[in-house]
Amino acid sequence: MADGAADDAGSAAPPEPSYPGHWAADVVLRDGATAHLRPIRPEDAEALQAFHVAQSPESIYLRFFAPMPRLSDRDLRRFTRVDHVDRVALVAVVGGLIVGVGRFDRTAPRLAEVAFNISDSHQGRGLGSVLLEHLAAAALERGIQRFEAEVLPQNRKMVGVFRDAGYEVSNHYDDGVISLSFDIDPTERSMAVMAAREHRAEAASLAGLLHPRSVAVIGATDTEGTIGEALMTNLLAGGFTGEVYPVHRSASVVGGLDAHPDVTSIGRPVDLAVIAVPAAAVAGVLAQCAEAGVRGVVVVSGGFAESGADGVRLQTELVSAARAQGMRVVGPHSFGMLSTDPEVRLNVSLAPELPEAGRLGLFSQSGALGVAVLSAAARRGLGLSVFVSAGNRADVSGNDLLQFWEDDPRTDVVCLYLESVGNPRKFSRVARRISRLKPVVVVKSGTSGYGVPAGHVVRRSRAPREAFDAMLRQAGVVRTENIHQMFDVAQLLVNQPLPAGRRIGVVTNSDALASLVADALISWDLDLVRDPITVHTEADAATFGAALQQAFSDPETDAVITSFIPPIAAPGNDLVEQVASVSANSGKTTLACFVGIREVTHEGMRGSQTVPAYPTPEDAVRALAAVTRYAEWRRRDQGTLVDPAGCDQLTARIVVEEVLGGADARETSQHDPVTLDPDQTARLLAAYGIQVWPTASAATPDDAVRVADAMGWPVAVKYADKRLRERRDVVGVRLGVVDAAALRLELEAMAADTEDPALEAGFLVQPMAPSGVPVVVSSMEDPLFGPIVSFGLAGDAIDLLDDVAHRIPPLTDVDVHDLVRSVKASPRLFGYRGTPALDVTGLEDLVARVSRLADELPEVVDLVLEPVVVGQDRVCVLWAGVRLARPPDRRDTGSRRAL
Numbered sequence: 035m036a037d038g039a040a041d042d043a044g045s046a047a048p049p050e051p052s053y054p055g056h057w058a059a060d061v062v063l064r065d066g067a068t069a070h071l072r073p074i075r076p077e078d079a080e081a082l083q084a085f086h087v088a089q090s091p092e093s094i095y096l097r098f099f100a101p102m103p104r105l106s107d108r109d110l111r112r113f114t115r116v117d118h119v120d121r122v123a124l125v126a127v128v129g130g131l132i133v134g135v136g137r138f139d140r141t142a143p144r145l146a147e148v149a150f151n152i153s154d155s156h157q158g159r160g161l162g163s164v165l166l167e168h169l170a171a172a173a174l175e176r177g178i179q180r181f182e183a184e185v186l187p188q189n190r191k192m193v194g195v196f197r198d199a200g201y202e203v204s205n206h207y208d209d210g211v212i213s214l215s216f217d218i219d220p221t222e223r224s225m226a227v228m229a230a231r232e233h234r235a236e237a238a239s240l241a242g243l244l245h246p247r248s249v250a251v252i253g254a255t256d257t258e259g260t261i262g263e264a265l266m267t268n269l270l271a272g273g274f275t276g277e278v279y280p281v282h283r284s285a286s287v288v289g290g291l292d293a294h295p296d297v298t299s300i301g302r303p304v305d306l307a308v309i310a311v312p313a314a315a316v317a318g319v320l321a322q323c324a325e326a327g328v329r330g331v332v333v334v335s336g337g338f339a340e341s342g343a344d345g346v347r348l349q350t351e352l353v354s355a356a357r358a359q360g361m362r363v364v365g366p367h368s369f370g371m372l373s374t375d376p377e378v379r380l381n382v383s384l385a386p387e388l389p390e391a392g393r394l395g396l397f398s399q400s401g402a403l404g405v406a407v408l409s410a411a412a413r414r415g416l417g418l419s420v421f422v423s424a425g426n427r428a429d430v431s432g433n434d435l436l437q438f439w440e441d442d443p444r445t446d447v448v449c450l451y452l453e454s455v456g457n458p459r460k461f462s463r464v465a466r467r468i469s470r471l472k473p474v475v476v477v478k479s480g481t482s483g484y485g486v487p488a489g490h491v492v493r494r495s496r497a498p499r500e501a502f503d504a505m506l507r508q509a510g511v512v513r514t515e516n517i518h519q520m521f522d523v524a525q526l527l528v529n530q531p532l533p534a535g536r537r538i539g540v541v542t543n544s545d546a547l548a549s550l551v552a553d554a555l556i557s558w559d560l561d562l563v564r565d566p567i568t569v570h571t572e573a574d575a576a577t578f579g580a581a582l583q584q585a586f587s588d589p590e591t592d593a594v595i596t597s598f599i600p601p602i603a604a605p606g607n608d609l610v611e612q613v614a615s616v617s618a619n620s621g622k623t624t625l626a627c628f629v630g631i632r633e634v635t636h637e638g639m640r641g642s643q644t645v646p647a648y649p650t651p652e653d654a655v656r657a658l659a660a661v662t663r664y665a666e667w668r669r670r671d672q673g674t675l676v677d678p679a680g681c682d683q684l685t686a687r688i689v690v691e692e693v694l695g696g697a698d699a700r701e702t703s704q705h706d707p708v709t710l711d712p713d714q715t716a717r718l719l720a721a722y723g724i725q726v727w728p729t730a731s732a733a734t735p736d737d738a739v740r741v742a743d744a745m746g747w748p749v750a751v752k753y754a755d756k757r758l759r760e761r762r763d764v765v766g767v768r769l770g771v772v773d774a775a776a777l778r779l780e781l782e783a784m785a786a787d788t789e790d791p792a793l794e795a796g797f798l799v800q801p802m803a804p805s806g807v808p809v810v811v812s813s814m815e816d817p818l819f820g821p822i823v824s825f826g827l828a829g830d831a832i833d834l835l836d837d838v839a840h841r842i843p844p845l846t847d848v849d850v851h852d853l854v855r856s857v858k859a860s861p862r863l864f865g866y867r868g869t870p871a872l873d874v875t876g877l878e879d880l881v882a883r884v885s886r887l888a889d890e891l892p893e894v895v896d897l898v899l900e901p902v903v904v905g906q907d908r909v910c911v912l913w914a915g916v917r918l919a920r921p922p923d924r925r926d927t928g929s930r931r932a933l
Contacts, residue, residue, distance in 0.1 A: 054118050056923040057172055060357040060932040061126075064160035064231075066238035067329065067360035068932055069133065071168055074123040078132065079110040082125075085132040090154050096189040097151045099211075113137075122172055126161050129324065129359050136165035138172075144179040144684070150192060160231065162195040167228055167929040170218040177691075179684060182215040200224030219683070222675060229463070232930045233437050239362050240430070240438035243330040244373045244420060246305035247276045249382060250297050250328070252319055253310035253335075254280035254288045261334055262310045264384055265370070269308075272372070272381030272388035279304065297326045304328050308370070308382045313337030313348055316366070320352060324359035331356065332382055333365035339426050340367055353428045357932065362434075368425030369404030374418055375444060383423065392417015393446040393528050395439045397432050399424045399453045407451060407517060414521055415644075416528060419444040429932070433460050440468045447527045449475045449520055458502070459820040460926035462509045462842050469510035470672070473527045473664055476511050477520045478502065495818035497840075504840040505819070508849060510667040512660050522657040525646035526625065532665040533623040533658070535592035539585035540566035542597040543573055547627070550651040551595055558659035563590045571599065579612035586620035593662075594620075595654055597627035617645050623661075625654045673848030676882035678723060683890045686721035689714060690893045693918050707895050707917040715916045722887045724880065724899075727803060727912045733796040735781045739774045741799045748772045748802045751780055755792035756915075764788050770802060803912060806872055806905035807862050810838075811881055813888035815895045820924050821888035823853070825881060828901045831859040843889035850878045850885070863904060876909035877902070892921045 058072035074082075086094070086105050094102050105113070116123050116137075126134035133153040138146040148169060152161050173181070185192050193212065196203050200223040201216040249269065255262040266280055266289045279300050280288035287293055294300050297307060297319070307328045309319055313335050323331060338349040349366060356363045364371055370383025374391035381388045385408050394416050398407050404423045411418060419442065422435055432450045439445045448468070455461055455478070465474050506513045514520045538560050542548045548566035555562050567581045578598070585594045596613055610628075617624035626647040648654040693708055710718065716726050728745065731754060732738035742749045752767040753759050759766035764787040768780040781797060808828035815821055819842060826838040839856040841849050854860060854877060865871040880902065888894060896917040903910045925931075 052118065054172070057124065057168065059168065059929070061164050061930050062232070062235040062239050062362075062932045063164070063360075064158070064235055064238070066235060066240075066242045066362075067128075067159070068239075068357040068362065069161065069164075069360065070127045070358050071124055071165070072127070073118055074114055074116060074125050074135070074137075076114050078125060079114045081132045082114060082135070083110060085135070085151075085153065088153065088155075089151070093151070093154055096186055096192070097149070099186065119176055122169065122176070124165060124168055124172070126156075126165060127358065128156070134161040134165055136162075136169050138169055138178070138181065140176075140178060141182070144177065146173055146178045146181055148181045148183050150195065157191065160235065162192065163199060163231060164930055166195060166199055171927055171929040173218055177684060177687060179219065180215060180217050182213065185212045185214060186210070187212055198227070200227035228930060229467070233440065233464075235930075236434050236437035236932075237441055239330075240434050243306060243332075243362060243364065243430070244371065244380065244422075244438070245375070245378050246330075246380065248279065248302070248304050248306070249274065249276060249380075250279040250281050250294075250300065250304045250307045251288075251310070251382075252281040252297060252307055252323075254282055254293065255285065256288055261384070264386075265308055265310055265334065265382060268381045268383060268386060268388075271386075273379040274381070275378055276305075277302070297322050297328065300326065305330070306382070307331045308334065310334045313341075313345065313366070316352060317348070317355065320355055320359075320361075324355075324361065328361060330362045331364070332368055332370055333363060333425070334368055334370060334384070335365075336367045338366040339428070349426060349428050356429065363429035364422065365425040366428060369398070369400075369423035371420070371422040372418075373420050383421070385421075389421070390415075390417040391419070391444075393419060393444070394524055395419050395435065395442065395445040395448045396421045397424065397435045397449070398422075398451040399427055399432075400451060403451065403517075410517060410521055414525055416521065416524060427454070427456060431456060433457060433464055436461075436464045436468050436474070440471065445472070447473050447475070447524055449524050450477070451517060451520070452476060452478045455502075455818075457925040458505055458818060459842060459924075462505045463926065465506075465511050466509035466672075469664075470668060473661075474509075474511045475514060475520050475523050475527070476506060477514050477517055493817040495816055497814070497816040497819050497822055498824075498838070500838070501816075501819060501822050501840045501842070505842045507667075508841055508852075510664060512664050514660065519653075519656065519660075522646075522648065522653055523660050526623075526657050526661050529644040529646050530623045530625075531621065532668070533593040533662050534665075536560045536662050536666075537563040537590055537592045538658070539563055539588060539591040539594045540597075541569075541578070541581050541585050541594060542566055542599075543569050543571050543578065544597070544599045547597045547599060547651060551597060551627075551655065554652050554655035558655050560655065560659055560662065563592075564588065575608040575612045578609055579616050582613065582616045586616065586622055591622065593623035593625070593658060595625045595627065595651070595658065597651060597654075614645055623658070625658055627651050627654050671848065673846030673851075675844050675846055676850060676885060678879060678883050678886065680723035681883065681886050682721045686718055686887065686891060689718045689721070690891060690918060694893065694920060707919040710916040710918065715914050718894075718916060719887075719911075719914055722883045724883050724887075724911060724914075726914045727800055727910050729798050729800050729913070731796055732799050735778045738777055738781060738797055738799050742771070742774070742777055745799065745801045749777070750800045750802055751777065751784070752798050752800075753784065753793070754795040754798050755790075756913075758788065758790060758792050761788075800912065803903050803910040804905035804908060806903045806910075808901035808903055809863075809877070810898070810900040811884050811902055812899065813884055813894065813897045815888070815892050815921050815924075817921070818925075820926065821885075821892070823881065823885045823888055825853050826857050827859040827862060831857070835859075841885070843885045845882065845885040847878075847882070850881050853881060854878055870906050872904045873907055873909055874904070877904050880909055880911070892924045893918045895919045895921060 054073055060068055060070055062068055083105055120140040123137035125132045133156040136150045138148040140146045150162050196214050203214055203216040205212055205214045251266050253262040254266040257263055280291050280293040281297055282288050282293045283295050285293045304326055307323050309331055338345040372383050373380040396418055439448050512523055538555055540551050548568050552562050569577055569581050624645045626645050628647045730741040732741055748770050750769050771777045771780055810826050810828050812824045821843045822840055824838050824840050826832040831837040837857045837859050839853050841853045863872050863874050898915045899911050901912050
């Protein structure tokens with residue numbers, strides 16, 4: 035698009051627009067480095083000119099369709115002074131310099147012209163595509179639905195940016211220019227493209243950290259007992275295959291290697307810097323790392339957010355400065371990280387030894403638990419591929435490691451110890467994709483109210499505690515209660531095939547053990563396929579092996595648990611060999627419960643086969659139950675994203691902006707939401723195809739009779755104030771009122787039942803709805819989780835038993851199916867005790883529409899449909915309540931962000 039000298043901004047200074055700071059974002063680029071995106075500001079004029087004059091004549095011509103060595107003062111004013119509504123511009127900044135500009139100008143109410151300009155020295159890093167994503171998100175927020183652009187035919191890179199974004203692009207060629215246009219509403223394809231780009235970028239970012247060719251240890255020393263000495267010793271002892279550069283401000287030699295006073299004096303490329311200096315000195319060290327071209331840093335130093343307000347400020351400045359220079363940060367307050375890859379053998383941690391190589395990837399937020407976690411893995415013989423301690427998780431998080439592990443050929447199973455989750459919505463999305471390929475096991479501490487440890491900057495959540503568990507189940511993640519259980523599950527996942535079903539065989543030499551195993555199977559909802567096979571307590575190895583062979587040969591058996599109580603001592607090698615060899619040839623999941631043994635390994639023609647052994651039957655069955663549920667989830671069709679017909683986000687957004695006072699009014703918060711009146715509620719819901727049952731207010735009996743006459747008899751009458759309807763000491767709803775006389779009697783009785791001032795609100799009159807089961811469908815916008823959709827059967831099931839299920843949008847049709855069936859009272863919808871089956875299909879359609887609304891409109895902080903009557907052939911929404919507010923910036927929107 036050619037915009038420039040011909041356009042005059044006018045001489046009158048426009049009013050200062052509201053700056054949309056929520057559009058600012060740190061992003062990870064294609065090569066794994068970072069950049070900062072933000073809306074342009076008037077003070078960017080000088081930097082924009084510097085960016086422009088550094089461009090090649092060819093790039094300038096492709097952007098402006100004419101030679102333009104410099105931007106005029108008028109151009110600079112026009113380009114940097116935008117209203118952020120009809121004229122929007124975003125700049126990409128690296129190292130304090132503008133390296134890319136994207137902008138759009140509204141040409142019609144829902145149409146805008148878009149253009150980009152990327153620095154010659156930064157082309158090929160994915161800046162164009164990420165700018166397009168963020169411009170599209172800003173445009174949708176401003177009510178724009180379609181982009182158009184004019185591009186010269188030789189500008190193949192920019193044509194590729196549009197075509198490769200996943201949108202349906204139409205084009206035509208006229209007068210030497212290609213005109214492109216496309217809708218920017220996210221589609222399944224465009225979201226998949228963005229997710230794939232995000233995955234590649236974040237995986238590349240972590241690969242750079244975990245496979246450095248050179249490491250500088252800043253704060254290295256030979257003084258025993260210090261962190262700097264431990265880091266240096268552990269790195270060298272681990273056999274790191276790259277170059278090691280100790281950095282000490284005065285020593286000439288550290289660890290037998292030449293030391294350098296600072297990282298800039300090394301004079302050779304440094305990929306990774308490990309920082310162990312006081313917190314106050316880290317900022318200066320980071321600036322030197324940027325000057326030296328360091329790609330990533332591990333900050334072991336403490337004294338940041340875990341230490342109080344000043345530490346929070348230091349931590350925020352640390353991450354902002356690192357990302358602005360293109361660097362990723364592990365920590366601060368990190369235990370370090372390691373990789374057992376023989377090509378790197380990296381140990382930049384406080385662990386004195388590099389673990390054995392294995393197939394388990396391990397992430398721990400807690401630095402204090404780092405040693406305990408590694409020791410626990412070693413005791414169980416679990417080799418590691420990668421271990422990362424995020425410390426305060428200021429930058430690199432579990433989400434980043436998941437992106438890396440998805441494609442890592444050395445990692446088969448992923449375990450995460452989480453003290454907090456900074457972006458649950460993204461975690462759910464990424465984990466759900468990875469769990470289809472590799473199991474993800476999570477321990478989450480602080481579940482009593484989402485406790486946040488010192489140092490973790492996390493938004494406070496108002497979501498129910500059950501939402502976190504629901505999110506993990508939805509994503510196929512295996513949730514365990516503690517580290518012990520996490521490794522119980524990991525042992526099984528690393529060493530055995532996934533069970534084909536939940537039919538379990540049991541082989542033991544003890545009736546007591548057999549009883550314990552059977553009870554545990556029942557408790558964990560697994561099926562004991564046959565009576566346990568029990569051999570004599572003193573049976574020899576051959577007899578025990580024959581019993582095992584019998585269990586494995588049973589076609590009805592999916593997995594086998596074998597347990598053995600030795601009469602005098604631990605089982606001998608011959609018995610262990612029988613268990614290992616027979617199970618290795620079976621191809622079925624096998625677990626053992628042997629006193630004093632953690633694993634049983636067989637070296638055979640098929641390679642090493644390990645049977646995990648557990649100290650108690652309960653531990654074994656609990657691990658098997660978790661893995662079985664995961665295997666069932668993985669075999670299931672995950673469905674497709676719900677897309678009900680007739681959903682109109684832009685029309686709904688018009689209602690939202692009318693209520694909240696326009697696109698730039700961000701003063702309304704979740705602490706002071708606006709409650710929609712019935713007409714506004716009906717308009718908003720109708721945009722998503724949700725119809726609210728006709729309702730009219732009545733202050734007096736005469737009003738009620740007139741309303742009922744107009745509606746048609748019979749009618750229902752209820753208190754207008756919801757609090758009165760929910761009281762148990764009064765009858766808040768009267769049904770089947772057939773005429774005026776009956777209506778007046780009912781209203782007199784309702785007025786006499788209470789002296790509550792809420793009675794002044796009057797009454798509501800509705801036509802009678804079909805009979806059915808009342809349910810509640812709701813959504814909320816949580817500052818931490820984003821949208822949460824909830825479902826339950828109205829009445830005691832919710833009020834007394836808290837029988838409510840939750841899911842995190844976007845939902846698939848399978849998610850909706852599971853949500854409706856996951857509450858304990860759901861059998862009432864399916865012909866319970868001879869009652870007719872109800873319109874569950876219509877109910878699922880309603881839930882799908884609510885999920886789309888909640889996903890697309892973060893301003894809807896609360897939506898309640900109660901009651902929703904599910905009848906035999908229709909679903910009726912009898913009442914709806916909606917509250918709107920300007921939410922905190924939602925994490926994990928359509929555009930990529932480094933979070």
